[in-house]
Amino acid sequence: MNWRRVSRxxxxxxxxxxxxxxxxxxxxxxxxxxAVVLAIALPAPAASKQAKPAPGAPPELVGHxxxxxSQCRSWNRKTEGVTSIAPTTYSSCGGLACxxxxxxxxxxxxxxxxxxxxxxSGSNWRLSVRIxxxxxxxxxxxxxxxxxxxxxxxxxVAGIGLSAxxxxxxxxxxxxMFSALxxxxxPKEACPELTVDEQAVQVALSVARNAYARFLARSxxxxxxxxxxxASSERLARSGAAHAVxxxxxxxxxxxxxxxxxxxERGTLYPNLIKDPxxxx
Numbered sequence: 001m002n003w004r005r006v007s008r009x010x011x012x013x014x015x016x017x018x019x020x021x022x023x024x025x026x027x028x029x030x031x032x033x034x035a036v037v038l039a040i041a042l043p044a045p046a047a048s049k050q051a052k053p054a055p056g057a058p059p060e061l062v063g064h065x066x067x068x069x070s071q072c073r074s075w076n077r078k079t080e081g082v083t084s085i086a087p088t089t090y091s092s093c094g095g096l097a098c099x100x101x102x103x104x105x106x107x108x109x110x111x112x113x114x115x116x117x118x119x120x121s122g123s124n125w126r127l128s129v130r131i132x133x134x135x136x137x138x139x140x141x142x143x144x145x146x147x148x149x150x151x152x153x154x155x156x157v158a159g160i161g162l163s164a165x166x167x168x169x170x171x172x173x174x175x176x177m178f179s180a181l182x183x184x185x186x187p188k189e190a191c192p193e194l195t196v197d198e199q200a201v202q203v204a205l206s207v208a209r210n211a212y213a214r215f216l217a218r219s220x221x222x223x224x225x226x227x228x229x230x231a232s233s234e235r236l237a238r239s240g241a242a243h244a245v246x247x248x249x250x251x252x253x254x255x256x257x258x259x260x261x262x263x264x265e266r267g268t269l270y271p272n273l274i275k276d277p278x279x280x281x
Contacts, residue, residue, distance in 0.1 A: 053104035056087045058112050061129060065137065065148035070167070072151035074159030076251045077244055083139075083148055089119075090127070096120040111137070156251050161262040161269045163240065173212035177234060180204040181241035183263045183273040189242050190249040191256035195275050204270060209234065 065083040066072035075082045079094025091099045100116040103124075107113075111131040117124050128140040135150040159166075163178045184201050187194050212230050216222045222229075249255045261267065263274035 053106040053115065055104050057085055057090070057102045057114065058105050058107075060131065060134070061085045061112065061114075061137070062087060064151040066151050066155075067146060067148055069155070069158075072149065072155035074156065074162060074164045074166075074244075075151035076156050077159070077164040077247050082151065090114070090116060100125070153252060156248060157258050157261075160248055160252075160255075160259055163237075163244070173208045173215060174233060174237065177205060177208035177212070178237045178241055179269050180208065180273070181234075181238045182244060183270060185238075185242040185245045186256075186259055186263070186274055189245040191259065193276065193278065194256060194259070195277055197273055197275070200270075200273055204273070205234070 062085055064072070064075045065085070066075060066081065071078075071081045081093075084091045085102075088102055089099060090102055097118075097120050099119040101119055103115045103117055105112050105114045108128070111129045114127040114129065115124070116127055125141070130138040130140070132138060132147075135152075136147065137150075138145055138147050140146075161179045161182045163175060166175050166178070180201050184196055184198070187196055209230050212233065213226050216226045216229055248259075252258055260274060260276065262269040263271070264276070265272060267273065
């Protein structure tokens with residue numbers, strides 16, 4: 001065997017292998033240098049920032065909320081049974097014990113977290129709110145969850161002519177008395193262009209007075225003067241009805257038209273108590 005020839009061939013082969021190894025090493029080093037240069041040239045990614053709490057309540061929650069249609073009816077005149085969220089206050093009843101200041105809010109995956117402070121107690125607490133849709137929310141406090149629906153103008157319209165505490169019917173004498181006095185107050189307090197059939201109102205009031213007197217006479221717990229009690233109830237109802245008309249007019253855009261739905265020709269409460277003289281018979 002010619003060992004010199006083999007040696008030369010091996011030397012050439014090793015030379016070629018060395019060249020390939022050197023080439024790979026050079027390429028790898030070039031990539032590493034490029035990566036280092038690129039990392040230096042590009043700005044570092046900004047650290048994720050957690051949103052800071054914003055003051056007050058989120059606009060999405062501002063409004064009046066009820067747990068049922070009956071709770072939302074006449075929401076604009078109620079102090080009980082309606083949850084009211086203002087830009088800086090939260091209230092679930094008419095007393096200060098039910099009111100809290102909304103210190104701040106932060107957004108969560110499902111809605112909002114509100115940081116509260118009791119107006120009366122001064123204690124801090126948290127209210128969790130899950131947004132179901134724009135008009136339905138779930139609120140959670142101390143493990144209790146309630147579903148609430150946004151009260152709208154339509155709910156105020158449904159309460160026209162009814163006391164805020166009414167169940168929606170005129171089966172009780174005080175409810176009937178309030179509705180008749182509400183109709184009587186409409187032209188004076190809100191709609192001077194409308195007229196009231198005062199004779200029909202007086203008939204309705206007479207029926208309500210007599211029914212209330214009979215109720216008191218049958219009550220074993222009543223010990224007062226029946227006539228005085230009936231008259232006192234009517235005075236209170238008259239003042240409350242006038243105030244209710246003003247409150248309804250303030251939130252119902254076309255109140256003077258809507259009120260005819262309760263007391264007009266085909267009224268749902270007292271038909272033909274209120275008329276619009278501008279309309280042809």
